[in-house]
Amino acid sequence: MYMELTTPGVATLRRDLDQAARDAETADVALAASxxxxxxxxxxxxxxxxIHSLARRMTxxxxxxxxxxxxxxxxxxxxxxxRAEAAFGTWLHRLAVNxxxxxxxxLGTERGRYDDTENALDGVASRPHAAxxxxxxxxxxxxxxxxxxxxxxxxxxxxxxxxxxxELLGIVPGTSKSQLHHARMALRRHLER
Amino acid sequence: MNDRWTDRLSEYLDGELGAxxxxxxxAHLPTCTDCRATLEQLRRVVAQAQGLEDRPPTGDLWxxxxxxxxxxxxxxxxxxxxxxxxxxxxAAASVALALLSxxxxxxxxxxxxxGPRPTATSATTSTPMLSNVGxxxxxxRYAAAVANLERLLxxxxxxxxxxxxxxxxxxxGIIDRAIRDAQSALAADPANSYLNLHLAQEMRxxxxxxxxxxxxxxxRT
Numbered sequence: 001m002y003m004e005l006t007t008p009g010v011a012t013l014r015r016d017l018d019q020a021a022r023d024a025e026t027a028d029v030a031l032a033a034s035x036x037x038x039x040x041x042x043x044x045x046x047x048x049x050x051i052h053s054l055a056r057r058m059t060x061x062x063x064x065x066x067x068x069x070x071x072x073x074x075x076x077x078x079x080x081x082x083r084a085e086a087a088f089g090t091w092l093h094r095l096a097v098n099x100x101x102x103x104x105x106x107l108g109t110e111r112g113r114y115d116d117t118e119n120a121l122d123g124v125a126s127r128p129h130a131a132x133x134x135x136x137x138x139x140x141x142x143x144x145x146x147x148x149x150x151x152x153x154x155x156x157x158x159x160x161x162x163x164x165x166x167e168l169l170g171i172v173p174g175t176s177k178s179q180l181h182h183a184r185m186a187l188r189r190h191l192e193r
Numbered sequence: 194m195n196d197r198w199t200d201r202l203s204e205y206l207d208g209e210l211g212a213x214x215x216x217x218x219x220a221h222l223p224t225c226t227d228c229r230a231t232l233e234q235l236r237r238v239v240a241q242a243q244g245l246e247d248r249p250p251t252g253d254l255w256x257x258x259x260x261x262x263x264x265x266x267x268x269x270x271x272x273x274x275x276x277x278x279x280x281x282x283x284a285a286a287s288v289a290l291a292l293l294s295x296x297x298x299x300x301x302x303x304x305x306x307x308g309p310r311p312t313a314t315s316a317t318t319s320t321p322m323l324s325n326v327g328x329x330x331x332x333x334r335y336a337a338a339v340a341n342l343e344r345l346l347x348x349x350x351x352x353x354x355x356x357x358x359x360x361x362x363x364x365x366g367i368i369d370r371a372i373r374d375a376q377s378a379l380a381a382d383p384a385n386s387y388l389n390l391h392l393a394q395e396m397r398x399x400x401x402x403x404x405x406x407x408x409x410x411x412x413r414t
Contacts, residue, residue, distance in 0.1 A: 023393035031397075037264030038401070044255055052254075053247040065250055069258050076262040137241050156242035162209075181203035188234040191241070 029088050033079040040079075044072055047089060051096045057153045058100050060142055067103060071096045097154070101168055104146070114163075140190045144183050151176050152183035198223065201230050206239065335396060342403035349410025361406045368402065371395045 024044070033040035051071050051086075056064035070103070075092055082091050139189040141149060150169065154160040169176070198218055204210045205218050207216055258264075337391065375392040382388060 023390045027394040049247040049249040057313045
Protein backbone atom coordinates (compact mmCIF):
# COMPACT_ATOMS: atom_id res chain seq x y z
CA MET A 1 0.00 0.00 0.00
CA TYR A 2 1.23 3.45 -0.89
CA MET A 3 2.26 5.55 2.09
CA GLU A 4 2.27 9.32 2.01
CA LEU A 5 5.67 10.31 3.39
CA THR A 6 5.33 14.07 3.21
CA THR A 7 2.71 16.36 4.55
CA PRO A 8 0.93 17.93 1.59
CA GLY A 9 0.55 21.23 3.45
CA VAL A 10 4.29 21.49 4.05
CA ALA A 11 5.04 20.78 0.40
CA THR A 12 2.55 23.41 -0.69
CA LEU A 13 3.97 25.95 1.74
CA ARG A 14 7.51 25.26 0.52
CA ARG A 15 6.38 25.63 -3.08
CA ASP A 16 4.65 28.88 -2.26
CA LEU A 17 7.72 30.24 -0.49
CA ASP A 18 9.95 29.23 -3.42
CA GLN A 19 7.54 30.92 -5.77
CA ALA A 20 7.46 34.02 -3.58
CA ALA A 21 11.29 34.10 -3.52
CA ARG A 22 11.40 33.79 -7.30
CA ASP A 23 8.77 36.50 -7.66
CA ALA A 24 10.67 38.78 -5.32
CA GLU A 25 13.84 38.22 -7.33
CA THR A 26 12.02 38.89 -10.58
CA ALA A 27 10.74 42.11 -9.06
CA ASP A 28 14.27 43.04 -7.98
CA VAL A 29 15.64 42.35 -11.45
CA ALA A 30 12.98 44.64 -12.91
CA LEU A 31 13.68 47.32 -10.32
CA ALA A 32 17.44 47.05 -10.84
CA ALA A 33 17.03 47.25 -14.61
CA SER A 34 15.20 50.52 -14.09
CA UNK A 35 18.11 51.87 -12.06
CA UNK A 36 17.23 50.87 -8.50
CA UNK A 37 20.57 50.39 -6.79
CA UNK A 38 19.14 48.83 -3.65
CA UNK A 39 17.34 46.16 -5.66
CA UNK A 40 20.64 45.42 -7.39
CA UNK A 41 22.38 45.24 -4.02
CA UNK A 42 19.87 42.61 -2.89
CA UNK A 43 20.61 40.61 -6.04
CA UNK A 44 24.32 40.98 -5.31
CA UNK A 45 23.92 39.74 -1.72
CA UNK A 46 21.94 36.72 -2.89
CA UNK A 47 24.32 35.63 -5.63
CA UNK A 48 27.78 36.76 -4.53
CA UNK A 49 28.72 33.51 -2.72
CA UNK A 50 28.18 31.46 -5.86
CA ILE A 51 29.89 33.91 -8.22
CA HIS A 52 32.86 34.48 -5.93
CA SER A 53 33.31 30.75 -5.40
CA LEU A 54 33.24 30.18 -9.14
CA ALA A 55 35.86 32.90 -9.70
CA ARG A 56 38.04 31.58 -6.89
CA ARG A 57 37.94 28.01 -8.14
CA MET A 58 38.54 28.99 -11.75
CA THR A 59 41.37 31.48 -11.23
CA UNK A 60 42.59 31.36 -7.65
CA UNK A 61 42.18 33.46 -4.53
CA UNK A 62 44.09 36.53 -5.62
CA UNK A 63 41.87 37.31 -8.62
CA UNK A 64 38.50 36.27 -7.23
CA UNK A 65 37.49 39.63 -5.68
CA UNK A 66 38.44 41.54 -8.78
CA UNK A 67 36.61 39.21 -11.09
CA UNK A 68 33.51 39.14 -8.90
CA UNK A 69 33.35 42.92 -9.04
CA UNK A 70 33.73 42.82 -12.82
CA UNK A 71 30.91 40.29 -13.10
CA UNK A 72 28.48 42.44 -11.13
CA UNK A 73 29.48 45.64 -12.88
CA UNK A 74 28.95 43.88 -16.21
CA UNK A 75 25.62 42.47 -14.98
CA UNK A 76 24.43 45.98 -14.06
CA UNK A 77 25.17 47.27 -17.57
CA UNK A 78 23.59 44.24 -19.23
CA UNK A 79 20.48 43.92 -17.08
CA UNK A 80 18.29 45.36 -19.80
CA UNK A 81 19.24 42.42 -22.03
CA UNK A 82 18.08 39.86 -19.46
CA ARG A 83 15.00 38.02 -20.59
CA ALA A 84 13.07 36.10 -17.98
CA GLU A 85 13.12 32.86 -20.00
CA ALA A 86 15.90 31.64 -17.72
CA ALA A 87 16.34 32.23 -14.00
CA PHE A 88 18.37 35.32 -13.16
CA GLY A 89 20.92 33.11 -11.34
CA THR A 90 21.50 31.04 -14.47
CA TRP A 91 21.92 34.16 -16.59
CA LEU A 92 24.33 35.69 -14.09
CA HIS A 93 26.32 32.46 -13.82
CA ARG A 94 26.74 32.25 -17.58
CA LEU A 95 27.82 35.89 -17.66
CA ALA A 96 30.33 35.16 -14.89
CA VAL A 97 31.85 32.23 -16.78
CA ASN A 98 32.27 34.45 -19.84
CA UNK A 99 33.86 37.27 -17.85
CA UNK A 100 36.20 34.88 -16.07
CA UNK A 101 37.25 33.08 -19.22
CA UNK A 102 37.73 36.36 -21.08
CA UNK A 103 40.13 37.48 -18.37
CA UNK A 104 42.35 34.39 -18.64
CA UNK A 105 44.60 36.04 -21.19
CA UNK A 106 45.06 39.18 -19.08
CA LEU A 107 45.77 37.09 -16.04
CA GLY A 108 48.23 34.93 -17.94
CA THR A 109 46.39 31.83 -16.91
CA GLU A 110 46.30 30.54 -20.44
CA ARG A 111 49.77 29.09 -20.01
CA GLY A 112 49.54 25.32 -19.98
CA ARG A 113 45.79 25.35 -20.08
CA TYR A 114 45.63 22.61 -22.68
CA ASP A 115 48.57 20.66 -21.41
CA ASP A 116 47.27 17.20 -22.03
CA THR A 117 50.02 15.25 -20.38
CA GLU A 118 49.69 13.59 -17.04
CA ASN A 119 53.09 14.98 -16.07
CA ALA A 120 51.60 18.44 -15.84
CA LEU A 121 49.33 17.15 -13.11
CA ASP A 122 51.79 15.09 -11.15
CA GLY A 123 52.80 18.04 -9.02
CA VAL A 124 49.36 18.20 -7.50
CA ALA A 125 49.82 14.85 -5.89
CA SER A 126 53.54 14.54 -5.41
CA ARG A 127 54.61 17.92 -4.02
CA PRO A 128 56.47 16.90 -0.89
CA HIS A 129 55.53 19.77 1.42
CA ALA A 130 54.25 18.62 4.75
CA ALA A 131 51.78 21.50 4.74
CA UNK A 132 50.08 19.96 1.76
CA UNK A 133 48.84 17.16 3.91
CA UNK A 134 46.40 19.57 5.41
CA UNK A 135 45.18 21.04 2.13
CA UNK A 136 41.51 20.81 1.74
CA UNK A 137 39.82 19.79 -1.44
CA UNK A 138 39.41 23.39 -2.63
CA UNK A 139 43.11 24.03 -2.29
CA UNK A 140 43.88 20.84 -4.16
CA UNK A 141 41.69 22.06 -7.02
CA UNK A 142 43.59 25.34 -6.95
CA UNK A 143 46.84 23.47 -7.53
CA UNK A 144 45.68 21.86 -10.73
CA UNK A 145 47.08 23.29 -13.98
CA UNK A 146 44.79 25.96 -15.41
CA UNK A 147 43.23 23.92 -18.21
CA UNK A 148 42.50 20.87 -16.09
CA UNK A 149 41.18 23.05 -13.27
CA UNK A 150 38.82 24.99 -15.50
CA UNK A 151 37.43 21.83 -17.10
CA UNK A 152 37.08 20.13 -13.70
CA UNK A 153 35.30 23.11 -12.13
CA UNK A 154 32.97 23.60 -15.08
CA UNK A 155 32.13 19.90 -15.39
CA UNK A 156 32.16 18.40 -11.93
CA UNK A 157 31.35 21.44 -9.79
CA UNK A 158 29.15 23.49 -12.11
CA UNK A 159 27.58 20.72 -14.17
CA UNK A 160 28.47 21.86 -17.69
CA UNK A 161 28.63 19.25 -20.46
CA UNK A 162 31.82 18.57 -22.42
CA UNK A 163 30.34 20.09 -25.57
CA UNK A 164 29.56 23.33 -23.73
CA UNK A 165 32.98 23.41 -22.10
CA UNK A 166 34.66 22.80 -25.44
CA GLU A 167 32.79 25.75 -26.92
CA LEU A 168 33.58 28.02 -23.98
CA LEU A 169 37.27 27.14 -23.91
CA GLY A 170 37.77 26.84 -27.66
CA ILE A 171 38.86 23.21 -27.53
CA VAL A 172 37.43 19.93 -28.79
CA PRO A 173 35.22 17.79 -26.50
CA GLY A 174 37.85 15.02 -26.51
CA THR A 175 40.38 17.38 -24.92
CA SER A 176 37.83 18.39 -22.32
CA LYS A 177 37.23 14.72 -21.42
CA SER A 178 40.91 14.02 -21.24
CA GLN A 179 41.59 17.08 -19.03
CA LEU A 180 38.76 16.10 -16.75
CA HIS A 181 40.06 12.59 -16.30
CA HIS A 182 43.57 13.83 -15.53
CA ALA A 183 42.22 16.32 -13.02
CA ARG A 184 40.19 13.66 -11.26
CA MET A 185 43.13 11.27 -11.19
CA ALA A 186 45.34 13.96 -9.67
CA LEU A 187 42.76 14.86 -7.05
CA ARG A 188 42.16 11.19 -6.31
CA ARG A 189 45.83 10.72 -5.52
CA HIS A 190 45.83 13.82 -3.39
CA LEU A 191 42.85 12.57 -1.40
CA GLU A 192 44.57 9.28 -0.79
CA ARG A 193 47.00 10.90 1.60
CA MET B 194 48.92 0.27 -12.12
CA ASN B 195 47.57 1.48 -15.44
CA ASP B 196 45.86 -0.81 -17.91
CA ARG B 197 44.01 0.03 -21.11
CA TRP B 198 40.86 0.77 -19.17
CA THR B 199 42.27 3.21 -16.64
CA ASP B 200 41.94 6.23 -18.92
CA ARG B 201 38.36 5.30 -19.81
CA LEU B 202 37.08 5.14 -16.25
CA SER B 203 35.90 8.77 -16.12
CA GLU B 204 33.96 8.34 -19.33
CA TYR B 205 32.39 5.20 -17.88
CA LEU B 206 31.55 7.02 -14.67
CA ASP B 207 29.88 9.84 -16.63
CA GLY B 208 27.93 7.42 -18.82
CA GLU B 209 29.81 8.58 -21.89
CA LEU B 210 31.42 5.33 -22.86
CA GLY B 211 29.85 3.55 -25.85
CA ALA B 212 27.66 0.51 -25.22
CA UNK B 213 30.23 -2.01 -26.46
CA UNK B 214 33.06 -0.48 -24.40
CA UNK B 215 30.84 -0.28 -21.32
CA UNK B 216 30.00 -3.96 -21.61
CA UNK B 217 33.66 -4.85 -22.03
CA UNK B 218 34.68 -2.70 -19.05
CA UNK B 219 31.96 -4.21 -16.89
CA ALA B 220 33.32 -7.63 -17.77
CA HIS B 221 36.82 -6.44 -16.88
CA LEU B 222 36.01 -4.82 -13.53
CA PRO B 223 35.33 -7.99 -11.50
CA THR B 224 38.74 -9.29 -12.52
CA CYS B 225 40.74 -6.09 -11.83
CA THR B 226 41.16 -4.82 -8.28
CA ASP B 227 43.03 -1.70 -9.39
CA CYS B 228 40.34 -0.55 -11.81
CA ARG B 229 37.65 -1.18 -9.23
CA ALA B 230 39.54 0.82 -6.61
CA THR B 231 40.30 3.65 -9.03
CA LEU B 232 36.68 3.83 -10.14
CA GLU B 233 35.55 4.10 -6.55
CA GLN B 234 38.07 6.87 -5.87
CA LEU B 235 36.96 8.80 -8.95
CA ARG B 236 33.41 8.47 -7.73
CA ARG B 237 34.47 10.01 -4.42
CA VAL B 238 36.21 12.89 -6.18
CA VAL B 239 33.07 13.66 -8.20
CA ALA B 240 30.88 13.43 -5.10
CA GLN B 241 33.20 15.77 -3.24
CA ALA B 242 33.16 18.26 -6.13
CA GLN B 243 29.38 18.21 -6.25
CA GLY B 244 29.19 18.75 -2.50
CA LEU B 245 31.40 21.85 -2.38
CA GLU B 246 29.77 24.73 -0.60
CA ASP B 247 29.86 28.26 -1.90
CA ARG B 248 31.51 30.86 0.31
CA PRO B 249 31.08 34.62 0.17
CA PRO B 250 34.19 36.80 -0.18
CA THR B 251 35.94 37.64 3.06
CA GLY B 252 35.44 41.38 2.53
CA ASP B 253 32.34 43.21 1.35
CA LEU B 254 32.74 43.94 -2.36
CA TRP B 255 29.50 45.90 -2.64
CA UNK B 256 30.89 49.40 -1.90
CA UNK B 257 33.39 49.10 -4.77
CA UNK B 258 30.72 47.74 -7.11
CA UNK B 259 28.32 50.50 -6.08
CA UNK B 260 31.00 53.09 -6.89
CA UNK B 261 31.62 51.53 -10.29
CA UNK B 262 27.98 51.46 -11.30
CA UNK B 263 27.24 54.88 -9.84
CA UNK B 264 24.85 53.66 -7.19
CA UNK B 265 24.83 55.63 -3.98
CA UNK B 266 24.11 53.41 -1.03
CA UNK B 267 21.60 54.47 1.57
CA UNK B 268 24.37 54.70 4.13
CA UNK B 269 26.44 57.00 1.93
CA UNK B 270 23.41 59.15 1.17
CA UNK B 271 22.74 59.57 4.87
CA UNK B 272 26.35 60.46 5.52
CA UNK B 273 26.34 62.96 2.69
CA UNK B 274 23.14 64.52 3.98
CA UNK B 275 24.55 64.75 7.46
CA UNK B 276 27.68 66.47 6.20
CA UNK B 277 26.06 68.77 3.67
CA UNK B 278 24.11 70.98 6.08
CA UNK B 279 25.57 74.42 6.48
CA UNK B 280 24.92 76.74 9.41
CA UNK B 281 22.52 79.00 7.45
CA UNK B 282 20.65 75.90 6.28
CA UNK B 283 20.36 74.65 9.84
CA ALA B 284 19.13 78.04 10.96
CA ALA B 285 16.54 78.11 8.20
CA ALA B 286 15.49 74.58 9.07
CA SER B 287 15.01 75.43 12.73
CA VAL B 288 12.83 78.43 11.78
CA ALA B 289 10.79 76.20 9.48
CA LEU B 290 10.53 73.57 12.19
CA ALA B 291 9.32 76.13 14.70
CA LEU B 292 6.68 77.37 12.26
CA LEU B 293 5.60 73.82 11.48
CA SER B 294 5.41 72.86 15.13
CA UNK B 295 3.32 75.94 15.82
CA UNK B 296 1.07 75.13 12.89
CA UNK B 297 0.68 71.52 14.00
CA UNK B 298 -0.16 72.56 17.56
CA UNK B 299 -2.72 75.05 16.26
CA UNK B 300 -4.29 72.38 14.04
CA UNK B 301 -4.40 69.90 16.90
CA UNK B 302 -6.00 72.37 19.22
CA UNK B 303 -8.53 73.34 16.57
CA UNK B 304 -9.40 69.68 15.90
CA UNK B 305 -9.90 68.96 19.58
CA UNK B 306 -12.26 71.87 19.96
CA UNK B 307 -14.08 71.18 16.70
CA GLY B 308 -16.33 68.45 18.03
CA PRO B 309 -16.48 64.84 19.10
CA ARG B 310 -14.62 62.58 16.71
CA PRO B 311 -12.62 60.72 19.35
CA THR B 312 -12.10 57.41 17.53
CA ALA B 313 -10.97 58.84 14.23
CA THR B 314 -8.86 61.53 15.91
CA SER B 315 -6.97 59.16 18.13
CA ALA B 316 -6.40 56.79 15.25
CA THR B 317 -4.99 59.48 13.00
CA THR B 318 -3.05 61.55 15.47
CA SER B 319 -1.30 58.79 17.36
CA THR B 320 0.16 56.62 14.62
CA PRO B 321 -1.34 57.56 11.31
CA MET B 322 1.31 55.89 9.22
CA LEU B 323 1.69 52.90 11.44
CA SER B 324 -1.38 50.92 10.73
CA ASN B 325 -0.39 47.41 9.88
CA VAL B 326 -2.91 45.82 7.59
CA GLY B 327 -2.41 42.64 9.56
CA UNK B 328 -2.35 40.34 6.59
CA UNK B 329 1.24 39.17 6.51
CA UNK B 330 1.06 36.39 9.06
CA UNK B 331 2.21 33.95 6.39
CA UNK B 332 5.51 35.79 6.09
CA UNK B 333 6.79 36.58 9.59
CA ARG B 334 10.13 38.01 8.43
CA TYR B 335 8.41 40.46 6.15
CA ALA B 336 5.92 41.40 8.84
CA ALA B 337 8.76 41.89 11.32
CA ALA B 338 10.70 44.08 8.87
CA VAL B 339 7.62 46.20 8.19
CA ALA B 340 6.82 46.49 11.89
CA ASN B 341 10.40 47.50 12.65
CA LEU B 342 10.43 50.19 9.97
CA GLU B 343 7.06 51.48 11.08
CA ARG B 344 8.36 51.74 14.62
CA LEU B 345 11.45 53.64 13.46
CA LEU B 346 9.31 55.87 11.33
CA UNK B 347 7.00 56.61 14.24
CA UNK B 348 10.01 57.56 16.33
CA UNK B 349 11.35 59.98 13.71
CA UNK B 350 8.00 61.16 12.43
CA UNK B 351 8.15 64.49 14.21
CA UNK B 352 11.14 65.42 12.05
CA UNK B 353 9.08 65.21 8.87
CA UNK B 354 6.96 68.06 7.58
CA UNK B 355 3.23 67.52 7.31
CA UNK B 356 3.21 67.57 3.51
CA UNK B 357 5.73 64.74 3.47
CA UNK B 358 3.74 62.80 6.04
CA UNK B 359 0.65 63.24 3.93
CA UNK B 360 2.37 61.94 0.79
CA UNK B 361 3.80 58.95 2.65
CA UNK B 362 0.46 58.11 4.21
CA UNK B 363 -1.32 58.39 0.91
CA UNK B 364 1.17 56.15 -0.86
CA UNK B 365 1.16 53.58 1.93
CA GLY B 366 -2.62 53.50 1.73
CA ILE B 367 -2.49 52.87 -2.02
CA ILE B 368 0.08 50.11 -1.60
CA ASP B 369 -1.85 48.49 1.26
CA ARG B 370 -4.98 48.47 -0.84
CA ALA B 371 -3.08 46.89 -3.74
CA ILE B 372 -1.69 44.24 -1.37
CA ARG B 373 -5.13 43.46 0.01
CA ASP B 374 -6.60 43.24 -3.50
CA ALA B 375 -3.82 40.91 -4.64
CA GLN B 376 -4.28 38.73 -1.57
CA SER B 377 -8.03 38.48 -2.12
CA ALA B 378 -7.50 37.55 -5.76
CA LEU B 379 -4.85 35.00 -4.80
CA ALA B 380 -7.18 33.37 -2.30
CA ALA B 381 -9.39 32.51 -5.25
CA ASP B 382 -6.55 31.65 -7.63
CA PRO B 383 -3.42 30.70 -5.62
CA ALA B 384 -1.41 29.39 -8.59
CA ASN B 385 -1.69 32.56 -10.64
CA SER B 386 1.90 33.63 -11.23
CA TYR B 387 0.98 37.15 -12.34
CA LEU B 388 -0.86 37.72 -9.05
CA ASN B 389 2.05 36.23 -7.09
CA LEU B 390 4.46 38.55 -8.86
CA HIS B 391 2.16 41.52 -8.38
CA LEU B 392 1.82 40.78 -4.66
CA ALA B 393 5.58 40.38 -4.26
CA GLN B 394 6.14 43.70 -6.05
CA GLU B 395 3.63 45.52 -3.91
CA MET B 396 5.07 44.06 -0.71
CA ARG B 397 8.54 45.05 -1.88
CA UNK B 398 7.28 48.53 -2.74
CA UNK B 399 5.83 48.96 0.73
CA UNK B 400 9.12 47.94 2.29
CA UNK B 401 11.00 50.34 0.02
CA UNK B 402 8.70 53.23 0.82
CA UNK B 403 8.99 52.57 4.54
CA UNK B 404 12.78 52.37 4.25
CA UNK B 405 12.92 55.68 2.43
CA UNK B 406 10.53 57.31 4.86
CA UNK B 407 12.43 55.99 7.87
CA UNK B 408 15.70 57.23 6.35
CA UNK B 409 14.11 60.59 5.67
CA UNK B 410 13.00 60.76 9.27
CA UNK B 411 16.58 60.12 10.32
CA UNK B 412 15.82 56.71 11.72
CA ARG B 413 18.40 53.94 11.67
CA THR B 414 17.29 50.79 9.90
